[in-house]
Amino acid sequence: MLVHSRTGKWAAWAVFFVLFVPLFAVPLLVILAASFTTNWSGAFPSGPTTEHYAAATGGDSLQALTTSLITAVSASLLALTVGSWAALAATSLRRRGRRFLDALFMLPVAVPSVVVGLAVLVAFSKPPMLLNGTRWIVILAHTILVTAFAYSSVSAAIVRLDPMYEQAAASLGARPSYVLWRIKLPLLLPALTAAAGLCFALSMGELSATMMLYPPDWTPLPVQIFAATDRGSLFTGAAVAVVLMGTTLLVLLGVARIRTRASYR
């Protein structure tokens, strides 16, 4: 379309792959390759092994995986509840109120995650609400960070919702709570599951705020990866990173399946 000549097309594709492959594809492949090797001092990795996976799926790393999963699932569910409640409440407000809620719930995106971690640490280390040193402080920080994404995806879906359905239901005498349960939420289900997947992925990879406040007995996977690379075990770090990416992808795929099934209903 833009380039008509054959050579021009090939040139454009060549530029694309010269930029795309080393920058985006190679890094992920390199991590995958490194997780299976004992030694990488030349051009190519050598000494194929799976023992890093034994380390990455047992002991501390297994603990870290369950920690990450529990944290991500609870943070996503909490964020989804708060975020979609706020998004649903915002639609019934007038313009000014809606914009206020928008700004308020998008604020955690703008504040650096390290600062969110610091703020939570400062606020919840004192007696009235003493969470420091427990797992709850990590879950709380993750919830704060991902709520904005739950809010924005659900409210984007609400705007696209056809108001005919709820108006029809309401005109037939359905009460607002009934309309919400039987009309709005089922119609929003694809958006809700998509938001849940997004929140889960973000929480699985969250490092900045977690570094500020994780207690010694609640170390999620990213912290584990950092600890491994920091003490020089790059290959174990790579294996744990592959476990992290694989788990995230599996859950995202599962969520996408729910989504397609929901949209065919």
Next chain:
Amino acid sequence: MPSAPTADVRPGPSGSRSVLERRTGSIDGPRKPVEGPDRGAGDRRIPRFVWALPPVAVLALVFLYPLALVVQQSVSPDEGGTSLAPYGDVFASESFRSALTTTVWLAVGSTAGCLVLGFVLAMVIAFVPFPGGRAVARFIDVFLSFPSFLITLALLFIYGNAGMANGLWTDATGASSGPFDFLTTPWGVLLAEVTYFTPFVMRPLLAAFSQLDTAQLEVASSLGAGPARIVRQVILPDALPALAAGGSLVLVMCLNEFGIVLFTGAKGVTTLPMLVYSKAILESDYPAACVVAVVNIAISVGLYSLYRMVSRRVGA
């Protein structure tokens, strides 16, 4: 009492359907004010805004209150009392100034890199289609769901002291060490940030390009415009809003990036988030950490508001 319909929702010709679809909520304009007496028998006595209060209260307790404490902490030095002395100390320190400069130039440099790279890549995907282009677009979506520090980890294997690139070099030339030694400098961070954040520019660009009527390109081309001219005069003006929105989002995210810098592990590269972390966790100097945090919040919230304004203005 009825909220005035916004300027862009008046029923227009059929061509404005997308606008209508986006705002269908207010199509019936003045007749759908929220406190209409005929709507909802159950919540007659409860004003609508009450439903918004629980989530706002939760957010205020777990987010706004902690932020307020950070601001308060930043003006309460260890000796007690309230003073701006911590600000004076921090602003005077060399480490803060260099962190501020490093953060800003890294963020600006990475954003510029992401914009150029993202524009070129998105343009090839959209306008010089090739088999597998859709798979590439999906790969970019997957890329976005991975944490940023993985890029730095990968770069360690590629450009590290004993990595792939240096290995290739020593194998080829027989030298004892390779030429690539930039990972622990700001350039390593820059490369990682450009890699990680480029997809954030490409996504809005691809969305914008899919709306562009390709007939425009054909017409321009049939009138004799070369590809360079089409890009400059047809594609670029159309892509500007998406570029502005994506670019300012990436700028904010680069300013706040922590994982990439932490994994780089370079003493020489300290950004503001890194400084917050080292002051608070490594030195336990909370007032100083809070001062840096307040500065960081001010910069990124300011820029983020600008981003929201830009993206609302252009409707992206």
